[in-house]
Amino acid sequence: MGAMAEDHLPFPPAPTIEVCYRHPGVQTRVHCTRCDRPICPDCMIPAPVGHQCPECVEQARRDFRSGPGRALRGGVSATNALLVAIAIPFVIEVILGGPQALFSPSAEILFDMGAMQPIAVADGQFWRLFTAMFLHAGLLHVALNAYFFWLFGRMVEASFGRTWMVLIYVVAGFLASVASYAFGPVTTLAVGASGAISGVFGAFIAYNYRRRQHAMNAANLRLALTVIVLNAVIAIGYSSIDWRAHVGGLVAGFALGYLADSSGPARQRAVVRFAGVATLVVIGIALVLWRTAEIRSAFPQFFG
Structure with a gap:
């Protein structure tokens, strides 16, 4: 009778023992939800999700107090300040255009106030890549953008601070305009905060993606996917929607959010x-220079 073979049952690997990055003698299994470093109970500071380390909390405080955050005194949030910056130009549109501008301001008024128009940008009016994000084509347009921005802007500002909130809005808004300018038709007359707001939404996605192991953040990602699908369906049904700006802003905002949360x-x-x-x-600047050269070469009659 042959010898019975021994069964070698695999043992589970020994658990990795981690120590607090500030107190090497203290073991822990908890990580900072912002920088992912291991932290002990003495270093844990409660955060909206999980705990953060003292360095990340202090950095968030510095971000909150510096730059635009320092200029917004008395507890005024960047989100609210940007909402005012969106509303004021629309009021001016209505004053200049009369009651009909409340629902459909004329192309002349929008152009004069800084709408993004490729021929004009190629003629050296590069400031239109910024001013367009504060103009709107009617009450419904500005109301929907303001609501969407208020909804997600507060969460992004709470996550990254006021300085990053303003930076994300402006830089993503600029890159959204660049995407529209570089890849859209030269007949475009683009206005709206939706490109910048898509950037804020992209930062919201980046923040929750890094924390997707938590139930709340995973739920936020599912919400984000739903919003993206709905926006894609709406864009298909309405040819007037500048989807290039939306995509450009979303990608830029995601990158900025990932950087802010590094x-x-x-x-x-x-x-x-x-x-x-x-x-x-x-x-963004490289794309502007490339598109400007292309437009000036294709339409020399518009440039002296």
């Missing part, structure tokens, strides 16, 4: 953030 030591995060934002801006 992990690692504070100095390293600062370098990565600066390099990342600078790279996005340089890409």
Whole structure:
């Protein structure tokens, strides 16, 4: 009778023992939800989701107090300030255009106030790539954008602080205009905050994607997917929607949100953030220069 073979049952691997990054003698299984470093009970600071380490909390406070955040005193949020910046130009549109401008301001008024028009931009009016994000083509347009921005802007500002809120809005809005300018028809007359707001939404996605292991963040991602699908369906049904700006803003906002939420030591995060934002801006400028040369070459009759 042959010998019975031994069964070698595999043992589960020993659990990885982690120690607090600030207190090497203390074991822990909890990580900072912002930078993902292990933290002990003495270093845990409650956050909207999980806990954060002291460095991340202090960095968020510095972001909150610096730059545009310092200028907004008395508890005024960047989200509310940007909503006012969106509303004021619309009031001016109505004053200039009369009652009919409440629902459909004329192309002349929108152009004069800074709508993005490719021929005009190619003629050197590059400021239109910024001013267009504060103009709207009627009450419904501005109301929907304002509501959507209020809904997600508060969450993004709570996650990243006021400085990053303003930076995401302006840079993503600029890159949304660049996408419309670079890849849209030259007959475009583009207005609306939706490109910038898509950027804010992209930052919201980035923040929750990094924390997708948590139930609340996973639910936020499902909500984001639903919103994207609905917007895609609406864009298919309405040819007047500048989907290029929406996509450009969304991608830029996701990248900015990922940069704002980068992990690692504070100095390293600062370098990565600066390099990342600078790279996005340089890409935008390069696309503007390329498209400008293309338009001026194709339509020399419009340029002296």
